Amino acid sequence: EVQLLESGGGLVQPGGSLRLSCAASGFTFISYAMSWVRQAPGKGLEWVSGISGSGGSTYYADSVKGRFTISKDKSKNTLYLQMNSLRAEDTALYYCAKSSGSGVAGTFDYWGQGTLVTVSS
Amino acid sequence: QSVLTQPPSPSGTPGQRVTISCSGSSSNIGSNTVNWYQQLPGTAPKLLIYTNNQRPSGVPDRFSGSKSGTSASLAISGLQSEDEADYYCATWDDSLNGWVFGGGTKLTVL
Numbered sequence: 169e170v171q172l173l174e175s176g177g178g179l180v181q182p183g184g185s186l187r188l189s190c191a192a193s194g195f196t197f198i199s200y201a202m203s204w205v206r207q208a209p210g211k212g213l214e215w216v217s218g219i220s221g222s223g224g225s226t227y228y229a230d231s232v233k234g235r236f237t238i239s240k241d242k243s244k245n246t247l248y249l250q251m252n253s254l255r256a257e258d259t260a261l262y263y264c265a266k267s268s269g270s271g272v273a274g275t276f277d278y279w280g281q282g283t284l285v286t287v288s289s
Numbered sequence: 290q291s292v293l294t295q296p297p298s299p300s301g302t303p304g305q306r307v308t309i310s311c312s313g314s315s316s317n318i319g320s321n322t323v324n325w326y327q328q329l330p331g332t333a334p335k336l337l338i339y340t341n342n343q344r345p346s347g348v349p350d351r352f353s354g355s356k357s358g359t360s361a362s363l364a365i366s367g368l369q370s371e372d373e374a375d376y377y378c379a380t381w382d383d384s385l386n387g388w389v390f391g392g393g394t395k396l397t398v399l
Binding site: 212215218230263275280 | 321324326333339375387388389390392
């Protein structure tokens with residue numbers, strides 16, 4: 169059974185940093201791309217970043233480019249999102265999502281339950 | 290403002306058929322397949338339709354998807370109270386080199 173468990177969210181001041189983690193199980197981690205998708209309170213879904221199965225290719229939404237870094241640790245079956253220079257508009261529930269293939273453009277077939285990031289002074 | 294345009298809040302009565310549209314452009318829907326996600330209140334999104342019209346196992350055949358040109362649609366027939374949820378379309382955008390979502394459609398079952 170595929171399971172995705174996010175952690176690392178919390179309250180951070182504007183300009184601060186936070187690292188989110190997503191522990192994956194139930195599938196061959198290196199074979200599938202992964203993404204982070206966020207949802208601001210009361211708003212819709214916004215794709216944030218994606219990484220290929222091998223980890224060799226990464227993609228970012230313009231809204232986070234240069235501030236966020238996605239990575240995956242194959243030895244720990246864990247996906248990360250390093251978030252720097254955080255802004256109030258980054259406040260959201262962050263989901264990790266598994267793609268159906270090794271490329272980031274594959275369908276998100278499984279989602280975690282999300283971890284909440286609040287950026288406020 | 291979302292790259293993909295969805296209607297805001299349709300409603301229907303039990304047993305009815307409702308359709309939710311998703312409008313995009315040549316760089317997204319026009320070039321790639323469309324997925325639909327259902328988000329029940331307080332829960333994570335769930336894959337409902339993939340590759341325009343395919344249903345994952347476990348999704349009732351009351352749900353169907355289609356795509357034509359730069360638009361896609363999700364149809365729900367035999368509406369049930371448990372279908373009350375937010376629905377999102379999504380596809381890859383070749384110009385943005387990333388995923389784009391519709392703004393979401395909140396379906397109310399009266």
